[in-house]
Amino acid sequence: MGCPKRTGAFPLPRLPRGVERALRWRGRGDADAGTTIVGAVGVPGAEEERVDDDELIVFCHEFPDGLDRYLADRARSTGEGPRSLAEVVAFNTAHAGAELTLFGQDHLERSVATGGLGDEEYRVARARCVECAIARSIDHALDALAVLTTAPAWCIDHVNGDTFLGAGFRIAAVASHPSITVHRRAARTSSWVGVSGPGLE
Secondary structure, three states, X not given: OEOOOEEOOEEOOOOOHHHHHHHHHHOOOOOOOOOOOEOOOEEOOOOOHHHHHXXXXXXXXXXXXXXXXXXXXXXXXHOXXXXXXXXXXXXXXXXXXXXXXXXXXXXXXXXXXXXXXXXXXXXXHHHHHHHHHHHHOOOOOOOEEOEEOEOOOXXXXXXXXXXXXXXXXXXXXXXXXXXXXXXXXXXXXXXXXXXXXXXXX
8 A cells, every 4th residue: 555745746745644543554564454554655756747737638528428317407406596507608798797706717618618528629638637646646566646636725715725735536537546535633623634545547
């Protein structure tokens, strides 16, 4: 089992100490457990700016594809509400004084402007994301990973923006691998955090 400390150039938030202790205990020659802990696994590849760009391209193409189908089904069953992401964007624009005072909708507008899952841009970006996540980012000598799903929640700051300290959920998400998350209270902050176990196959 690997416990990644960083994804490329970006450090990952540390696992709660209780989780690390439990993992070490399971790896202490327990014949029944059969677990060996590799404590400093690197997950290279995400240092490339292109990876982040590709992930956003994939998101902007896949998001409206799924959301449009959901909204259309919902509108048919309820007889009300927006039927597509384009209608959501139009509504927000028409009511910008109420809907867009604190946050814009740049990603939504970009998503509406895409050409769908048949776009060459999407296919190329998706292929690069999968290749990076599987071929380079995940060490296939491991059976599993344990990583903090995301850093503890931060306070909303309308001036300076989010205080994002890293996340481990993207490892499996980009590769389309299964991932199990369990919750644990962080000792120092008493806030709840998720610990993910991304599958490697």
